[in-house]
Amino acid sequence: MKFKSLLFTAVALALAAGAHAKSIELLNVSYDPTRELYVDFNKAFAAHWKAKTGDNVVVKQSHGGSGKQARGVIDGLPADVVTLALAADVDALAAVARLIPPDWQKRLPDNSAPYTSTIVFLVRKGNPKGIKDWDDLVKLGVAVITPNPKTSGGARWNYLAAWEYAKRKLGSDDAAKEFIAKLFKNVPVLDSGARGSTTTFVQRGIGDVSISWENEAFLAIKEFGADKFEIVVPSISILAEPTVSVVDKVVRKKGTAEVAKAYLDYLYTDEGQEIAARNYYRPRNQAIAAKYTANFAQLKLFTIDEAFGGWAKAQKTHFADGGTFDQIYAK
Amino acid sequence: MSIAAISLPRFSRRVLPGFGLSLGFTLAYLGLIVLIPLGAAFIKAAGLSWADFLTAVASPRVLASYRVSFGISLLAALVNGVFGGILAWVLVRYTFPGRRVVDALVDLPFALPTAVAGIALAAIYSKNGWAGQWLEPLWVGTVHRLAGWIPWVDWQGWLGKTIAFDRAGIFLALTFVGLPFVVRTLQPVLAELEPELEEAAATLGANRWQTMTRVILPELMPALITGFALAFARALGEYGSVVFIAGNMPMHSEITPLLIITKLEQYDYRGATAIAVVMLVTSFVLLLLINLLQKWSRRYYRV
Secondary structure, three states: OHHHHHHHHHHHHHHHHHHHOOEEEEEEEEOHHHHHHHHHHHHHHHHHHHHHHOOEEEEEEEOOOHHHHHHHHHOOOOOOEEEEOOHHHHHHHHHOOOOOOOOHHHOOHHHHOOEEEEEEEEEEOOOOOOOOOHHHHHOOOOOEEOOOOOOOHHHHHHHHHHHHHHHHHHOOHHHHHHHHHHHHHOOOOOOOOHHHHHHHHHOOOOOOEEEEEHHHHHHHHHHHOOOOEEEEOOOEEEEEOOEEEEOHHHHHHHOOHHHHHHHHHHHOOHHHHHHHHHOOOEEOOHHHHHHOOOOOOOOEEEOHHHHHOOHHHHHHHHHOOOOHHHHHHHO | OOHHHHOOOOOOOOOOOOHHHHHHHHHHHHHHHHHHHHHHHHHHHHOOOHHHHHHHHHOHHHHHHHHHHHHHHHHHHHHHHHHHHHHHHHHHHOOOOOHHHHHHHHOHHHHOOHHHHHHHHHHHHOOOOOOHHHHHHHHHHHHHHHHHHOOOOOHHHHHOOOOOOOHHHHHHHHHHHHHHHHHHHHHHHHHHOOHHHHHHHHHOOOOHHHHHHHHHHHHHHHHHHHHHHHHHHHHHHOOOOHHHHOOOOOOOOOOHHHHHHHHHHOOOHHHHHHHHHHHHHHHHHHHHHHHHHHHHHHHHHHO
């Protein structure tokens, strides 16, 4: 009897202790290549939050093409935070569905982009076609792999990087358009997302060069071996700023505003920046970046605001129906 | 026993509840599953002005995708009609070791997630895949030779350059998903068709060709047309497997469902539903025509 009551007390105490530590669940809706990054980051954040508040937080991840993911959230996927490939897709949450305020990008430092990346070339070992810079991609007989910019966020960065290179070198938008048209003549397959393109290039053996996120290129080398592929860094490229935001309407309903904000803030801490760097994203924090200079080649980077006057404008000129991308195929 | 005792009651009782209830159920069910979702597409598309609707559904790129989608679906269904017919014949008429396995394999395209099928096909038929490394040079050679013989046709434009990641890949994927429809509609009809019919034809002096065209095919025709129609309809709507193997080049190997997805990616819900409505109406008309053809064939051949 005595033993039984002791057991009962123990169980009751355990239950009470368990009830004390809250269990929180967050959903982070992200884009294709961040899988590995957020697996690491979520683990670190859960430990940090547990130490700080005693609560358990489990972060679920959802990945896919950036545009598709944004549409999922607009259609009702209850994301507490979004961490998407480009500001235009987060803008859609504000413009199409009013889930977040229009000035969302000012709420966090560095345009709400805690880490950056850029666009580089992944080529086959030994670089048999001798690809060094963007103008090698339009040469006759070079097969280029890039996803469809209409469906892939990464592909839009690729497209704009090539455009700006051509514009600076050849001097005009018309010449840049011609350059892009020539480049896309060399593209034999248009996958719908960045991961699909990497698969086509790496596993199906199609193409001589894949235009790719820097982190995706590093990952391909890590997964498939440095004996098969190498990275070529062009003379100039675009500073890709994948942006993050709390989804206000969702966190208000779920009561997760505080932890969701802390989650994104944690991306800017030393630990967060270190995890990003380890996963081949360029950290914003200069001290951390200095530790990883070996990973990140120095090259001239321009931002989308400098070169194209922001995403909304670039989207309209180049990727909307009837934009330059449609025009080069309409001929 | 008088005759009155065994005559049926005036209102015969059926096993299942009567007409009113079952029709009501049918309509409610169809409404929830088919009509309301389709109606929603029409309503969404109706939000567009006439000019916007036209630019959405008749831009050159969309028109090119109709040609690809309808053309290759038709081709795939025709090929399935012939080879699915042979397959069904073999499965019904002959016993051989492993017949049950082959029979079960036919259902695989039904059950397999189409994305898996697409990835598998792309892996096998791409130029470093185990079938593609032999077939691709053959295919490229054939296209070249055709261009040599009949130079005024744009063979490369029509047939594409490679197998995977080109039009031939779309054809492969659509043939794959359509095959079970033909086989499974033909099988029961073939099983009903007695071999005695052929024997009777033979004793009456018909040669093999005549037995085939005059006796067997007329009996099979309605089922064959149904199977063809099902395979064709399935191919038109197929998305998952095709995008992995099509190459998705604008104006050349983009299927219409991909353009619908592309529009959705740009938050152009109305444009997407507008294309969907065009596909819907066209498919409906085509299926209706095929149904009429089937009815006609039944009457024609029964005489």
